[in-house]
Each structure stands twice: as C-alpha cells, then as structure tokens.
Amino acid sequence: xxxxxxxxxxxxxxxxxxxxxxxxxxxxxxxxxxxxxxxxxxxxxxxxxxxxxxxxxxxxxxxxxxxxxxxxxxxxxxxxxxxxxxxxxxxxxxxxxxxxxxxxxxxxxxxxxxxxxxxxxxxxxxxxxxxxxxxxxxxxxxxxxxxxxxxxxxxxxxxxxxxxxxxxxxxxxxxxxxxxxxxxxxxxxxxxxxxxxxxxxxxxxxxxxxxxxxxxxxxxxxxxxxxxxxxxxxxxxxxxxxxxxxxxxxxxxxxxxxxxxxxxxxxxxxxxxxxxxxxxxxxxxxxxxxxxxxxxxxxxxxxxxxxxxxxxxxxxxxxxxxxxxxxxxxxxxxxxxxxxxxxxxxxxxxxxxxxxxxxxxxxxxxxxxxxxxxxxxxxxxxxxxxxxxxxxxxxxxxxxxxxxxxxxxxxxxxxxx
Amino acid sequence: xxxxxxxxxxxxxxxxxxxxxxxxxxxxxxxxxxxxxxxxxxxxxxxxxxxxxxxxxxxxxxxxxxxxxxxxxxxxxxxxxxxxxxxxxxxxxxxxxxxxxxxxxxxxxxxxxxxxxxxxxxxxxxxxxxxxxxxxxxxxxxxxxxxxxxxxxxxxxxxxxxxxxxxxxxxxxxxxxxxxxxxxxxxxxxxxxxxxxxxxxxxxxxxxxxxxxxxxxxxxxxxxxxxxxxxxxxxxxxxxxxxxxxxxxxxxxxxxxxxxxxxxxxxxxxxxxxxxxxxxxxxxxxxxxxxxxxxxxxxxxxxxxxxxxxxxxxxxxxxxxxxxxxxxxxxxxxxxxxxxxxxxxxxxxxxxxxxxxxxxxxxxxxxxxxxxxxxxxxxxxxxxxxxxxxxxxxxxxxxxxxxxxxxxxxxxxxxxxxxxxxxxxxxxxxxxxxxxxxxxxxxxxxxxxxxxxxxxxxxxxxxxxxxxxxxxxxxxxxxxxxxxxxxxxx
Numbered sequence: 021x022x023x024x025x026x027x028x029x030x031x032x033x034x035x036x037x038x039x040x041x042x043x044x045x046x047x048x049x050x051x052x053x054x055x056x057x058x059x060x061x062x063x064x065x066x067x068x069x070x071x072x073x074x075x076x077x078x079x080x081x082x083x084x085x086x087x088x089x090x091x092x093x094x095x096x097x098x099x100x101x102x103x104x105x106x107x108x109x110x111x112x113x114x115x116x117x118x119x120x121x122x123x124x125x126x127x128x129x130x131x132x133x134x135x136x137x138x139x140x141x142x143x144x145x146x147x148x149x150x151x152x153x154x155x156x157x158x159x160x161x162x163x164x165x166x167x168x169x170x171x172x173x174x175x176x177x178x179x180x181x182x183x184x185x186x187x188x189x190x191x192x193x194x195x196x197x198x199x200x201x202x203x204x205x206x207x208x209x210x211x212x213x214x215x216x217x218x219x220x221x222x223x224x225x226x227x228x229x230x231x232x233x234x235x236x237x238x239x240x241x242x243x244x245x246x247x248x249x250x251x252x253x254x255x256x257x258x259x260x261x262x263x264x265x266x267x268x269x270x271x272x273x274x275x276x277x278x279x280x281x282x283x284x285x286x287x288x289x290x291x292x293x294x295x296x297x298x299x300x301x302x303x304x305x306x307x308x309x310x311x312x313x314x315x316x317x318x319x320x321x322x323x324x325x326x327x328x329x330x331x332x333x334x335x336x337x338x339x340x341x342x343x344x345x346x347x348x349x350x351x352x353x354x355x356x357x358x359x360x361x362x363x364x365x366x367x368x369x370x371x372x373x374x375x376x377x378x379x380x381x382x383x384x385x386x387x388x389x390x391x392x393x394x395x396x397x398x399x400x401x402x403x404x405x406x407x408x409x410x411x412x413x414x415x416x417x418x419x420x421x422x423x424x425x426x427x428x429x430x431x432x433x434x435x436x437x
Numbered sequence: 438x439x440x441x442x443x444x445x446x447x448x449x450x451x452x453x454x455x456x457x458x459x460x461x462x463x464x465x466x467x468x469x470x471x472x473x474x475x476x477x478x479x480x481x482x483x484x485x486x487x488x489x490x491x492x493x494x495x496x497x498x499x500x501x502x503x504x505x506x507x508x509x510x511x512x513x514x515x516x517x518x519x520x521x522x523x524x525x526x527x528x529x530x531x532x533x534x535x536x537x538x539x540x541x542x543x544x545x546x547x548x549x550x551x552x553x554x555x556x557x558x559x560x561x562x563x564x565x566x567x568x569x570x571x572x573x574x575x576x577x578x579x580x581x582x583x584x585x586x587x588x589x590x591x592x593x594x595x596x597x598x599x600x601x602x603x604x605x606x607x608x609x610x611x612x613x614x615x616x617x618x619x620x621x622x623x624x625x626x627x628x629x630x631x632x633x634x635x636x637x638x639x640x641x642x643x644x645x646x647x648x649x650x651x652x653x654x655x656x657x658x659x660x661x662x663x664x665x666x667x668x669x670x671x672x673x674x675x676x677x678x679x680x681x682x683x684x685x686x687x688x689x690x691x692x693x694x695x696x697x698x699x700x701x702x703x704x705x706x707x708x709x710x711x712x713x714x715x716x717x718x719x720x721x722x723x724x725x726x727x728x729x730x731x732x733x734x735x736x737x738x739x740x741x742x743x744x745x746x747x748x749x750x751x752x753x754x755x756x757x758x759x760x761x762x763x764x765x766x767x768x769x770x771x772x773x774x775x776x777x778x779x780x781x782x783x784x785x786x787x788x789x790x791x792x793x794x795x796x797x798x799x800x801x802x803x804x805x806x807x808x809x810x811x812x813x814x815x816x817x818x819x820x821x822x823x824x825x826x827x828x829x830x831x832x833x834x835x836x837x838x839x840x841x842x843x844x845x846x847x848x849x850x851x852x853x854x855x856x857x858x859x860x861x862x863x864x865x866x867x868x869x870x871x872x873x874x875x876x877x878x879x880x881x882x883x884x885x886x887x888x889x890x891x892x893x894x895x896x897x898x899x900x901x902x903x904x905x906x907x908x909x910x911x912x913x914x915x916x917x918x919x920x921x922x923x924x925x926x927x
Contacts, residue, residue: 056844056847104842104843106844106847106850108824108844108850117828119831119835119842119844119852120842120843121835121839121840121842121843122839122842123842124831124832124835124836124842125828125831125832125835125842127828140881140884140885141881141884143746143880143881143882143884144882146745146746148726148742148745148748150720150721150722150723150725150726151720151721152719152720152721153719153749154907154912155906155907155908155912155913155914156914159884161884162883162884162885162887162888165888166888166915167919169888170888170891170892170902170915171918171919172902172903172915172917172918172919173915173916173917173918173919173921173922174914174915174916175916175917176916176917176922197919197920197922197923198920198921198922198923199922236723237720238720239720241719242906242907242908242909242910242911242912243911243912243913269916270916282848
C-alpha cells in the first residue's frame, strides 16, 4: 500500500507537521506522515497553556491552537496521514517498518526520511533517588497528560523536583485545579526553564522555589507520603544536616528531556553525545544520505516556533534530495564549541548559504561577547543554559571565511577580558 | 468472600508457595493459595538476581545441609520446568574470579569437595582465556573457575507461570488476602484473612519475609530466621553485554556476594552485599548504590552509575548468620501437626522445584492422601510476545486481533493485545501488567504507556481510572478526577 513514497516523516508533533508541509510545498509529491497517536499534533494537545506562536505567528496561542493551524495546512497540502501507526524500525537503506491496527505490519522504502520523534523525559530511575518505590511519582509531562487530556489529578499535595518548563507549568496548572504545590526544588542556583514561566507560573501563584536543593529520599510504601529535601553544595552533593521532610502525596519530576533517537540509531545515524540528537549539516541531513532530522529529536528547544522553522528546513531539504538528487555540498566546515558553549546545531556548514546557528551555553554569565570564528561577533547582556541562542550568519559574513577553512570555533567570551 | 473450605492452604505466593501449589495440583488435592499482595511474586521473588544455581555456585554448599540437597536435586529439574511453563531459561555460564594465589588454593579445595558429591562441571581457566571470554573484566584477575552450566531465568515470570499452571489444574488462588490469625480446631485450622475465613486441614507456610510471624500465630515457630536485605541495580539495555557470563568474586564472609550478570532481557544486573536490616524496610539509600558500584568496579571497571535505570531492595531470610546461607527451614512443625514451614533463604528460585516435591512428601507423612490427578497438564503458554514474532506472524496476529496492531509501550514494543491478555490472566495493577508484558520496564519507565495501560485496566476490569493502582491496596495512581479538588471551595 505504501509505494513510491517520496518523503516519510516520523512523528506529527510541531516538527513533523512543519517538515511534511514544507516537503510538499518544495515539490515532493508523495509525502507521508506517520504518527503513533490517534491524531496529529503530538504533545501540543496536552500543552493547553499559552505562549505558543509568539514568533512564528506573532500571536499568543495555546498548544492545541498552534497544532490546529498546522493540522489544517497538512490537510490542505494533501499529505497522507497514517495515524495509530508505530514505526518500529528504520534500516540504513531507509526501509521503514511500522505497525498499526488498520494496516497491520508494513514495510516500505521512501526516497527520503525526516526524523521528527521529539524527546522524552528523564525518569526517577535515571536520577536513582533513594527511598521506597510507591505510587505517586510522575514525570511532569505524564502528569500533564493525565490532567489535561485524561481528566485526572495525580494528588492533592505536590512536590516538584526540577524547574524545567513543564514542571513550572504543571505547578500552576495543579494549583488552578485546587492542589497544593508545596515547593519546586531545583538543584542549580537558577531555574531550568524560561524566565517567563518562573514569573507567570511560580511567582504569580506564590509557589515556593528552593534553589540549590534536591530530593534525597522518597517515603511511603504504597503511595508517596513525604520526601526529604536537602541543600546541595557546589558539586551538587547533599549537605548533611540540611535535610527536612516535606509531607506530600505526589512527586513530579521535571529534570530534563532526552531526544528520542532509538529509531535513528537503528538507521545508523550518528548522534552527538552532548545534544543526544543526530549530527546534522545545515540542511539537517544526518550522516545517512536521505535521512534528515528536525525539532527536539535533534536538540531540545525551549520555543516551539524554532522547532517549526528548523523542521521546515529539514522537510525542504528532504524534498530537494528527492527531486534534485542533490549531493551534499562539497565544502564542509565544522563548528566547534569553544569557551562556555555547550553545543551548536548544525554541526557543519557549507559556507555557501545563509545559515541560522542554534546554540546553548554551559553556564550563566553576564556581559559576554559571542564570537563565531573571525566572521561574526555580538555583545550579549546575559546568557543562560536554559535559553537557546540563535545567531544568523549572512552571506557577507560567510564570505569572510578563508579558502580551505575546515573548522570554526564559537566562543562565548567574557567582555573586558 | 464467604467462608472457604480447602484441604491444603498455602500461605505465600512467592516462587516456593506457587511451586508447591503447582506440585500439589498433580494430585487430587483441594489446594488454595493466599497471597497478601495484589499479585504473586512481589516479595523476595521479585527482588532477585535471576540466577539459577547449576553447579559452581553450589561450591559453597555442604552435603550435610538440607538446603544443599534441595538445590542439587533441583539442578536437573529447572530447565525442563521452564520449558513446560514457557518461561525464559538461558544457560550463560558462570565465572568466579580468582584474584590471588590464596583464592586459588581455596577454590581447589571447594572444587574437590563439590566433585566428591558429583558436581563435576567446573574447570579452572587461565588469565588469557578469562580475558578472551570477558574482555571488560578487571586486568588484575589471574583466572577464574568456570561453570558452563549456570543459567538465568525470570523468577517473576516463573512464579506467575507456576500460579497459572496450578490454577489450570484446579488450584485456587486468592490475592490481597493477608493472613491475620490462625487457630487450631478438630479438623485442622481456621485461618482468618483480610478477605474472610478459610478452614483447612493442612497449612504450608511459605510466607517469605513473614514466615516466622505466620508460624508464631499458631505456635509453630520452632525456628529462628534473620531478615537480610540485598540491593539490585538494573542497567540500561544500551550498555549491552559488558559481561556475557554471570561474574562474581568469592565472598569473604556470608552475605558479601558481589555479582554482575546479564538478565534474560538483555539488561545487566548488579548485586550488592547483603546486610541484616529492619524487616520490610525496602527503602534504598545512596550508600547501597555507592557500595554496589564500588564493588562492580572491582570486577568490571567500565560500569557507570549513569546507566542505572532502576534499583530496588529485597529480603532473604537467613536461618542464622553463621550458617546463614547454608541451612534452611523445610520441615513439619515439631509442635503443630499438619503445619509445614518453608523458607529457603537463598537461593529460593534455584531450590524451588525439589523443595516443592519435598513438601508434598512431608504432607504425605503428615497424613495427606495423594491420589494422582489424571487430568494434570504440566504445560502452560506464555503471553504472545509481539516484538519477538516474525513479520508474517505479526501480520497474521493483527489480522486476527486488531489490538495487536496498537503498540502501547514504545520502549519494549508491547501491544494492547498483550496487555489485555495479561489482565485476562490475572493482572489487576500497573505493576501486574508490567511484570507480565514488560510495558513500563523500558527506558522511559512508563512515562508513555502508563496513561494508556491505566485506561485499558479500567476498561477491562470495569472500574474507574482513578481506582487503578500501581501495586494494589492504597497505591492508587490517580487520586482525583478533574475539578474534584475545587468542589465546595470558593
């Protein structure tokens, strides 16, 4: 049933929908989007808060509204949708295997693939928090699904570990539902998510935030009864004598997201150990020809708008790969993270077209200058690990690249040093 | 539950209790098993290194002890049992690491003693052979004692399978029935449980961590046991085979075992020294993780704490600290006729097949009539594992039942069809589904599948989603419906 597919997009969250629409617009004829849930949109449906689309649509939308705009475009573009379909394998030759109730077990070989599987949450096991193993421990995103989609409240007295965006948004959401969020505990000296969420979700609702603290023990046999919270030292180790017990019936974890790349690995896609996502060039092509990637599967974004833009690029490149059989650019310049730069996406550029660099810093710093080799320099008041930096390189700047350059170092320097 | 009458009451649904119930179902005996948890296997059986002692491990055993006899008799029985019950059984072999010449001397003695009782499967291997077989082992190891026969299984699946097969053959299983009191009467016993009274003629006390407490209810506690706590850490599958054999160093003292082994599902398990602990205190500590990793590093330096995806504590009952792991309790009470206490301590799983036969023998001595059950069927089929089927089989299965086309657990590729089948066979909780199907055991630890499995449990059991529990009792997963907390508030 799936013959002559030009571009197969795996996942229909903001990344998958943007890639599929753009691939179609860019001339790929037969575009298929494969989604394991019963509708398009991915996790946007459970994100009923606002703040989506401020950049992309210049409007303040909720997650479902943002999804709806793209769903309509997918429909209009006549992209083929396979819902309730779980992709179980991708081979290096791009053979895709999938399972669904309607179509059964299927395999096909599209001419190009866009990986758009998004990311998943870190769990309690990954943190290895000591204590018992009762009911009442949820990742913030799973709790969000239960509250906003399934219609259930995990508990009445909540402690949240980690101040990621979903954790802070759930602190406000559960407060509005009548639960008491006792405290949000963050191991770092600053919040993990966006400032706007710290203000609008925690401060505006008088939810206590404990910085430089962590949960050191979980209590309760069948259901969570309390957690022990302690201050941490500079190396994030709990300080003896600072422990205190907080009574609660639920513990939510918002301690980080991991790009979901099990399928990418099956396909032989090389991953960056820092981002956890594929190593990509400026067209978002991975090391496997014809396999592209966009959105949170590449690196975890803080704004959906950037996910959409980045994935449009992946979709467009996949279409070009099919229609023009375009070979990767001959020239390849590697971008190397320098001082206080954690990662840069894309990992390589050709220097032949304008490009947007997405990057994150390791540490919070004030009064810095961002330098991309000798071709670009920009003063910044403050940089934070939680807020992605976006730098556009113009043709003029790229023109300054010397012949034979194979590597550019990106540094975030302290000004005045 | 109204008053139940049964001939033999088995208390405790661990690997021993279920093995005994299944063994009794070979006979025309009316047997009932009560388990205090919502499912079988959730005590000591669950927190387990999954190793089946097949020889070298029995080095430490002495023939004068009953426990050694039960383990040795079980050796030829385990693989056929797993085959009958369609339970994973994988012979991976064992390497006991030798680090110096003193150890070498000790091992020679142990090997000779084992050979004197007929265990002849182990052999010494030199440094080069060891490092070829296990390239990641610490470089200071000078050799190993190798036993190719040691195997691994999944004790939880084995216990579930034993319980299912006992039920198939006429046994009765009651979960969430905690024994509260036992009184003797003219016909035998009157047992008060949290689900009503049960009168019976014989009692098998296989209550695991509570074996002495249950015995004490009727003054049948003519033995002493000590609760010993162990800790197991599970590593992510992506770590792969850092070891392909069960690897351990010889403990300096009882309880100080230090084991690294693959599981039947491809995860690596790390075991830790066992310590006397407050009974029922399952809470793990940072120290347990630290000690486990430190020990593991002595054997395999490359193991990283970052790869731990889950960890837990479990209890064994040692007969006493000195002889702790040598002796066990498998005997009729001296004070109370027709009451049999069963506690192996370690290794309960490995000794289960012969222990079950032994207990049936003891029942016969106590006066139970054993007529063969002509309808006994030893075979039981595991729930279909969709991810293991061939392409054709997958297609065929989905065509027959569309639920198999709906993948609910992405990490382990578990379908709705498998979850429904697990519930049909007795799973009533999220953990019950997890142990039968592996939904929720993968790297996302239920983040994706728990809303879906919660929905399927509610639908199949005919209850509200907020009534679904993680592991029975007060472990409800979702405490309120939307807006419930706002009602009556201004």
